[in-house]
Amino acid sequence: MWNEQLKELKWWGWGEVDRRFPLEQRPHFWPHLRKLLPVPEKPFLFPPRPEEISLPPSRLTDPILRELHAILPDSHIARDDFMRLVHTYGKSYRDLIRIRLRQFPRVPDAVLFPDNEDEIIQILRWATRHRIAVVPRGGGTSVVGGVECVPAAAHQAVVVMNLCELRRVLEIDPVSYTAEAEAGITGPELESALNREGFTLGHFPESFHYSTLGGWVATRSAGQQSTRYGKIEHMVESIRVITPEGIWQTPPLPAAADGPDFDQLFIGSEGVLGVISRVRVHIRPLPERKYYTAYLFPDFTAGVEAVQHIIQEDLLPATIRLSDPIETDFVFALRERPAHRWQQVVQEWGLRWLAFRGYSASRRTVLILGLEGGAERVKWQQHTIHKLIRRYRAYHLGESVGQNWYRHRFDNPYLRDELLNYNLLVETLETASDWSRFWPLYEEVRAAIQKAYDQLNIPGIVFAHLSHVYETGTSLYFVLLAVPENGKELEQWAHIKRAASEAILKVGGTISHHHGVGLDHRPWIAREIGRPAVKLLQQIKQSLDPEQILNPGKLIPDLEDE
């Protein structure tokens, strides 16, 4: 049955098999991109068909398998090549390019589908007994290598634990505004259950359709409305985790002074300390009104100042998304083809008029502003923010632009699949810092990436937006587009990634605001959190997972002996 479900999804790309980014309705995109980058004329790098890939045989021996069959029904143990292939990678650029390059050096030996906590406990015991690495997996949408199988030398095999069967909503408490659900539930499943009772979680990451509650918690995910609803770590009331050493259940409390907050030990633990099985979250009533609109600023500085002002006035918008000038040009280039010729003329004249008024291309910067809540509250926010940002020369583009963004807010990963056909490097990376370090962070990371392109002698661009904004600072999300040398894609990616990461840490940004550490950011984590923190993490890991079977190679680096 998972076979059927998983066959409806692109194992080699994003989302549903029959869905593509409708570039044909966006006539300005390719000309704009080709002005900036020498994109090959024709697509040429396509994903393989599964039958092209030959996998090494599963290393699970018969006696070990017999023990596993005593734990799980046959139908919940998958060892066929397709299922192993589908569970080999996440959804990072590095993952997707390796698929297209037909590189599958490490695949799981089996995929297990436990149905309940007891089965998880028994699987962990079985794996501990035999030193089999276990990679917990929700939607598999990690973009930092968080679900890749990286067994250590000591592991005799590696299995993926797919949690999609743990998808039950256990309680919706309309009095306390909390809900408890199993960790494997996906965004749409959870939201529709909540919506039926008049509630929402308000957590809408770009991966929303496929990622899971447990995955969000394991990686400190942030949704596109996080400015109002918080990151996932702000929504957790309590958490239940199965570790090889036993079950953890934190008490469901709105606040307490009962010692350290252990919720925050497991939030962000990325499957290395235990398998998150249930989460109780803070839910909110469905907003009476959603208002999405867009403003244009003459330049990025004005936009950043306006955004900082909005947030520091505690005006609690749901969405703040400010694109830098290069990204703003892409936003315009991605506009849909108007239905009528006369609309196109109006559009063109509108753009010229904007340029004339001082909102010129390659300087102007667009803000998507979303407000959600009670109608009166939204009205008040709308009025107050409008008044406030006019001081920064904000030009109101209007709701249609905002609504258009809202409608297409989950679509960007589909566009990446299109660009990969041309063997473009399409990477995203996100960081955050306090406001004082915002400009150095923005400038130095861009400069480091451009310098890396130059060193590699490849054409490339980088642009950014602010999308999760706090009173004390902001996240900063970079998008990298480049034309790598054929055959050198992975090493060139690694060079650029290294340059960007070094620049981020140099300025005091975080190596990740909401994607997590995984495999890709692990080399930098000790510098960010400090060696004492890494040592303690290692010791906590040793306590909870003494045989080191859980998600090896992720999050916690090895420290050379001092």
Added chain:
Amino acid sequence: MWNEQLKELKWWGWGEVDRRFPLEQRPHFWPHLRKLLPVPEKPFLFPPRPEEISLPPSRLTDPILRELHAILPDSHIARDDFMRLVHTYGKSYRDLIRIRLRQFPRVPDAVLFPDNEDEIIQILRWATRHRIAVVPRGGGTSVVGGVECVPAAAHQAVVVMNLCELRRVLEIDPVSYTAEAEAGITGPELESALNREGFTLGHFPESFHYSTLGGWVATRSAGQQSTRYGKIEHMVESIRVITPEGIWQTPPLPAAADGPDFDQLFIGSEGVLGVISRVRVHIRPLPERKYYTAYLFPDFTAGVEAVQHIIQEDLLPATIRLSDPIETDFVFALRERPAHRWQQVVQEWGLRWLAFRGYSASRRTVLILGLEGGAERVKWQQHTIHKLIRRYRAYHLGESVGQNWYRHRFDNPYLRDELLNYNLLVETLETASDWSRFWPLYEEVRAAIQKAYDQLNIPGIVFAHLSHVYETGTSLYFVLLAVPENGKELEQWAHIKRAASEAILKVGGTISHHHGVGLDHRPWIAREIGRPAVKLLQQIKQSLDPEQILNPGKLIPDLEDE
């Protein structure tokens, strides 16, 4: 010099030596209290003079002292009886009654005043070498035994580390709205530094004048405006901790996905894992407007529903303080004597009129509502809340009542000192739960306390208020007044405390919302957070403080072998 400063404070009670609660201006208080409880006619239980107390000699031997003198200047090592006495207890009822009963079984062998992090490191090394227990101390205002000296058998001595010299403000960042200060800074010192730059921390616990930044963080403190500004754990950007195993510094970031959040390991660590030396906090601009007012509801149910509605509408008041009917009667009984006879007549008629309108004594319930922020925002909140709570038959008592509360918001501990003169038991305890469990929590804890009074055959009352309110639940703060049997004060207190704690845990409340665990709540903490959490805490302690010198007997219980 500390001698001088500390002599200005009541070592045996609350606050400044020459300050008392002005009961003579509140003519209704004693008659009201005497209606409810058989208070002795005259005060008879007074605190001792220091010279009445004879302390055992300090156990620090000469060789050990010589090493200490190599670390700290003489003036920063206090071994005289007065300083040891002053650092023996915190400010709980149990502490203050033991002082009045002249019980000093355990006193520190010395009090150390490090001036910087290097001295702290060296003191911890010295203490580790000699297995000397170290009790870190900020303002010493713990009400749960958090600063009491409870050495284990293995400790050859115990010293208090008073952090009052670490009181520097290191940075105020007006761009990022953050500030970093040393942990020993008191509330007024930090606030006035921030105020001079136009900022506030917004953290005003009842202990504000004496408690410290480090103490707040160590205990997960909550201020009276926490509904808007958050508990202290929501304000911390980064933290610096000196452990016997080294220095920890968490990265100052608005948010991140860099693994578990180690800030939240040290927040609430109550001095058992390390000495908090610096904290960077989120600060806010001084509010343009503060609006404090009061409403009356016909009964407690209406008040609770109104409060829940306000908070779940996300209206972000600064202060919400809803007293139950018994407490409401005390609020009225504590009203000041009017300046003129005619004002008194108006007051009396006003009260009668309220009763006639359905707001009758012993049923009505008073809400203190505080709004802080920009003038327009406060105006909007004021209007919206006013409209909303009229549905719950709220009667607007007016700003003078709210402002009166605001003016006297730090005074209650002074009243306790007055009542202790009559040997009344005056205890407070606070818990929290989600809204679904609010009523069982309120009813069962009150019932358990009343039952405990009955079992002890002593007269007593208990009342409560909601003071820190969340969308998912609320804190609940109980005040206990009783007339214990002379000579049995401590055992009767323990009986009542046990009964209340058992009732709290039975219903699923927390053993503490903001006072912390300390000595007094330690017996219950394993039941609240679970045995796996306690075991991990023990292991973390073992990693960071392998010789177990830091604040022994607090927070982390011993688990019998399984």
